[in-house]
Amino acid sequence: MFIREEGYARLHRAAIAKSRAHINLDGQKQWPINRSGARGITIPNGSAYAQNDAYLELCNPGWNLQWRAGIANLYVVLPGLFIVWMWYGFAVHPLFFNEIIFFFVVGDEVPNILLWFGWLLLFPMAAASAFMIFAWFYYMGMRTCFFTFARGRIRFNRLTRKVYVLRPKYCGGNAIFEWDRLVALFDPQSTNRWDKQEVALLALYHPPFDATDPTARGEDCLFAGPAVTGPSGAAHLWEYIRQYMETGPTIDRIPADAPANFKGIARYLHPDYTTYCGLPSSHQYGQECRPGFMETFFHMSSQMTCSWPRFPEEWQSDSGMGEPEDRPVQTGAVMTALVYRARGCLSKAEEVELMERYGTAEALAQAQARSD
Numbered sequence: 001m002f003i004r005e006e007g008y009a010r011l012h013r014a015a016i017a018k019s020r021a022h023i024n025l026d027g028q029k030q031w032p033i034n035r036s037g038a039r040g041i042t043i044p045n046g047s048a049y050a051q052n053d054a055y056l057e058l059c060n061p062g063w064n065l066q067w068r069a070g071i072a073n074l075y076v077v078l079p080g081l082f083i084v085w086m087w088y089g090f091a092v093h094p095l096f097f098n099e100i101i102f103f104f105v106v107g108d109e110v111p112n113i114l115l116w117f118g119w120l121l122l123f124p125m126a127a128a129s130a131f132m133i134f135a136w137f138y139y140m141g142m143r144t145c146f147f148t149f150a151r152g153r154i155r156f157n158r159l160t161r162k163v164y165v166l167r168p169k170y171c172g173g174n175a176i177f178e179w180d181r182l183v184a185l186f187d188p189q190s191t192n193r194w195d196k197q198e199v200a201l202l203a204l205y206h207p208p209f210d211a212t213d214p215t216a217r218g219e220d221c222l223f224a225g226p227a228v229t230g231p232s233g234a235a236h237l238w239e240y241i242r243q244y245m246e247t248g249p250t251i252d253r254i255p256a257d258a259p260a261n262f263k264g265i266a267r268y269l270h271p272d273y274t275t276y277c278g279l280p281s282s283h284q285y286g287q288e289c290r291p292g293f294m295e296t297f298f299h300m301s302s303q304m305t306c307s308w309p310r311f312p313e314e315w316q317s318d319s320g321m322g323e324p325e326d327r328p329v330q331t332g333a334v335m336t337a338l339v340y341r342a343r344g345c346l347s348k349a350e351e352v353e354l355m356e357r358y359g360t361a362e363a364l365a366q367a368q369a370r371s372d
Contacts, residue, residue: 001062001069002152003141004188004201004223005171016216023188023203023221030205031184031235033242039261041243042236043269046288047225049277050324050333051269054159055317056244057324058225059275060152060167061201064289069145070298076136080129087126091118144171150279150306154224155317158245163204164317165222166309172220176315177206179245184238186231188223201227202234239263267332268357274335277324279308284339329354348372 012019020026031037046064049057089101100107100114137143148168155164156179163177188203202224209218225237249267258264276284285303286296310325311317324333328340329350337354340346346354348370355364 001066002144002167002171003062005167006141006144008221009170009172023185025205028185028187031238033180033182036239036242037186038235038239040236041240041263043240043273044226044228044237045272046275048269048274049153050331052321052332053249054319054321055155055157057153057155060154060223061227063151066145066302067291067295067299069142070301077133080133083129084126087118087122090114090122144168145302146305148306149309150303153309154222156241156245157317157319158248159319164311164315166311175220182206186234200230200234202237269332269334271334271338271358274333276339277333277336279303288335334358
């Protein structure tokens with residue numbers, strides 16, 4: 001789902017001022033990479049594809065709500081298509097074939113009253129329905145849930161000091177940003193809706209290369225991580241990213257007695273903080289996101305039309321670490337590694353390494369006793 005990305009990109013193409021208002025650029029403080037805006041750090045559950053000494057890769061927002069696009073089609077697309085079909089059967093089809101279609105029944109007689117009914121009543125309803133379907137997919141961004149990338153990928157590479165982004169072309173397209181030029185926005189909305197600490201997002205704004213350029217060449221905005229709780233949640237996520245990029249992993253694991261303002265970056269992320277890198281099965285999606293049966297069903301109806309994006313090889317964005325889909329244990333893609341282990345896709349050495357980091361003593365012993 002790329003609703004926020006699509007909305008920003010569409011407005012930016014229409015008018016730069018509108019896109020800036022869309023992310024509330026002038027109505028909030030901008031945080032450069034040398035300022036945190038938060039005392040502590042937080043990485044939300046299910047947000048990281050992978051983390052290692054070279055890069056931290058995060059998702060974009062919306063994955064847990066993508067099922068709503070599927071279920072809403074029952075209330076928007078299907079009724080609209082039904083009305084259009086009725087108009088065609090009562091008004092258009094008779095003009096060409098001298099027969100009428102009522103639902104799926106074809107009649108040879110074409111009463112004039114039905115033709116009048118089709119053009120005077122059904123035509124305006126069909127036109128309104130067609131516009132509603134168009135608006136649903138275009139203006140409301142639901143086209144970002146079907147026949148496109150399944151999820152966005154934002155890779156923060158501390159070795160190259162660049163940020164690599166994968167997203168559909170109409171949402172801004174794949175892009176590479178210089179880390180030092182990004183600024184964080186904790187409230188990328190143009191309304192005062194965070195008084196009750198409701199859901200918010202972290203936006204990373206890339207200013208134009210020339211502030212006086214009327215075309216704002218280079219200006220862009222990306223949305224990193226899942227939805228968070230209010231601007232404070234966005235601030236803590238930004239601090240995590242910032243600390244990772246500036247200092248990198250400093251300890252193997254966060255100590256259990258760590259204070260609230262602890263800012264050390266763990267080398268080995270807890271599995272709860274990670275998400276599957278690829279198109280998950282319905283079972284794996286249900287385990288990770290814990291939705292009900294209906295949510296899972298409608299999410300899969302959207303996901304099955306999508307493809308999984310991969311970083312171009314010429315970018316060399318992995319800095320030699322490899323891709324999470326191919327080397328989940330080595331790249332710190334914990335959730336992906338656990339799924340591969342359950343499928344029997346890990347080598348003995350990889351499984352032993354995984355269990356040394358995250359498994360119990362019993363699981364480690366079983367991995368070591370495994371025969372390849």
